[in-house]
Amino acid sequence: MVAAVDELRKNLSSGALVQHDLECDIPSSAILAICLACMAVLAFVNWRFTGGFGITLLSTVVMIVMGFFFTAVASYIVGLVGNSNSPVSGMTITAVLVAGGMLWLFNYSGTEAMVATLGIAAIVCCVAATAGDVCNDLKTGSMVGAAPFRQQMMQIAGVCVAAFVMPPVLNLLHNNIEGGIGGRELSAPQASLFASLARGFSGESELPWNMIGYGVLVGIIILAIDWYLKKNKYKFRAHLMPIAVGMYLPFGLATPILIGGIMAHLYSKDKPVADHDRVLHRGMLFSSGVIAGEALMSVGLAGLAALGIQSLDLGLSTAAVTMLSVLTAIAIVICFFRQTKPQQ
Known part of the structure; x- marks a missing residue:
């Protein structure tokens, strides 16, 4: 982190740009200008929601400082274990605790303090998630020979597009799924905790x-x-983060995660440790596709509900629907087995 800040300072003072396309980044002066503009927008949004100068100044400063440090944390974790394993929810909980504690120390309470706390947590959550994704993309680009400057420009564009696409999609889900976000179908346990x-x-x-x-x-x-387990070199470990996540996730989510972990363990336990990633890689890709498909189907069904189509009655009997469901499940399992079989 210190080295990165020092490099930014040198670039700002020298103004020199590396001419090689594969080493050229967005100029540091442009990055600084974008950061200042974002800070101004954040301060304005905070003021609009809280209505006070003092709480706006405090929440903006806390937001910027925590965002700065959690960017480094998220980037470091992504470099170690990958983007999908980045504990964004843990960092967001930390942001809620720190922000709430700071506001409490300065005697802010009531609705404005609650709004400011959640605003800080939301920004920190987005910062941590985006930082991990950007680092992952830049690493991939480095491996395939992409120009960092062009990647960074498209990442900025991607964030702007997502900011306009996500709200209507979330509203669509909230308004057209039973119970909305926070209900039975979309329980959002982390948001409830926040x-x-x-x-x-x-x-x-x-x-x-x-x-x-x-x-x-x-x-x-x-x-x-x-x-103790690590010191005595046991193969079994009691990692705190998975245990904590398992304690507050709903049973309907924790159970399939547990089953999937057991299946992965049984499948890879006889393989060398160095080959675990290779053995499980195709399964992870297939599972990621299934998860993405389920999410897209949910958005599609919510869209149909918004159009007034509450059900699709094909005139089939209950037995026929059950049989089709069973056959589909069997086909998915067979496809999963065939597609995830590791290549020799």
């Missing part, structure tokens, strides 16, 4: 400090157990 913390810090509800204390104690115990 809201509970924000309400507690802002005084809108009582924060269960005893449960937080118990959680800290359990976390310390798990870390101690994991340290």
Whole structure:
């Protein structure tokens, strides 16, 4: 991080650009100008929602500082374990705790404090997720010989496009799926946790400090157990993050994750550790496609519901629908097995 800041300072002072296309980035002066413009927009949005100069200044400063550090954290984690394993939710929870604590220390409470806390958390969440994605893209581009400057320009364009595409899609899902976001179908457990913390810090509800204390104690115990297992070179480890995620995820999500983990373990346990990624790679790609397809189908069904089409009655009997569902499931399993079989 220090080296990156020092490099930015040198580029700003020298103004020199590397001419080689594969080493040319967006000029540091342009990056600084974009950052200042974004800060101004964030400050304006904070002021519009909170209505106070003091809380706007405080929340903007906290937002910028936390965004800066979590960008480095997310980039580092992506470099180690990949973008899909970046603990964005953990960083967002940290942002909620820090932001809520800072606002509480400065005697801000009520709706404006809750809005400011959630605003800071939202920005930090977007920063961490985008930083990981950008690093992943730049690494891929470096491997295939892409020009960083062009990648960075398209990444900026992609963020702008996503900012206009995501709100209508989320509204479509919220308004046309039973219960909306936060309901049974789209439970959003992490968002519920963020809201509970924000309400507690802002005084809108009582924060269960005893449960937080118990959680800290359990976390310390798990870390101690994991340290013992690592010290004695056990193959089994008690990593804190998966345990914590498994504790607050709904049972309907935690169960298939557990089953998938067991299947992956059984499939790869007889393979050398160095070959685990190769063995599981095709399965991960196929599973990612299934998840993306399910998400797209949800958006499509929500779109049909918005048009007034609540059901598609094909005139089939219950037995026929059940049989088709079973056959489809069997076909998917067979396809999954054939497509995910590792290439020799």
